[in-house]
Amino acid sequence: MALDMNMPVLVVDDYKTMIRIIKNLLKQLGFSDVDDAADGTEAFQKMKDRKYGLVISDWNMEPMTGYELLKHVRSDEHLNKTPFIMVTAESKTENVIAAKKAGVNNYIVKPFNAQTLKAKIDAVFGE
Structure with a gap:
């Protein structure tokens, strides 16, 4: 799947500064349509209203975590093909395994x- 720099990207994080950082990195990489949500609940609602080409979500959020959002997205027949990148401060092996199992x-x-963000996005889209 070719990487479309005009596809809508949803950044999900409860920390406004992190949203700003990721949005700036995405803009540096050439993405023009970047939306954001403050938690998994808001993100899931936005995903029902609009088709995103990529979701970049933090793991640790309240009330719905990025992991719970991922499970919701993967169990929804309209959203389950959406590329999903999880962002976390913890590199715990069990978290990585759980996220992989959840899709x-x-x-x-x-x-x-x-560069790291670009490499991860390129890997998702097979560039």
Whole structure:
């Protein structure tokens, strides 16, 4: 699947500064349509209203975590093909395994830079 720089990307994080950082990195990489949500509940609602080409979600959020969001997305027949990258500050092996089992496409450990983000996105889209 070719990488479309105009596809809508949804960034999900409860930390506004992190949303701003990821949005800036995505813009540096050339993405023009970047939306955001403050938690999994808001993100899932936005995903029902609009088709996103990629979701980049933090793991640790309240009330719905990124992991719970991933499970909701994968169990929804209209959303289950959406590419999903999980972002976390913890590189615990059990978290990575749980996310993989739940159907995550890729995993990024904070902190990261534009090159790391690009490599993870390219890996998801087979570039």
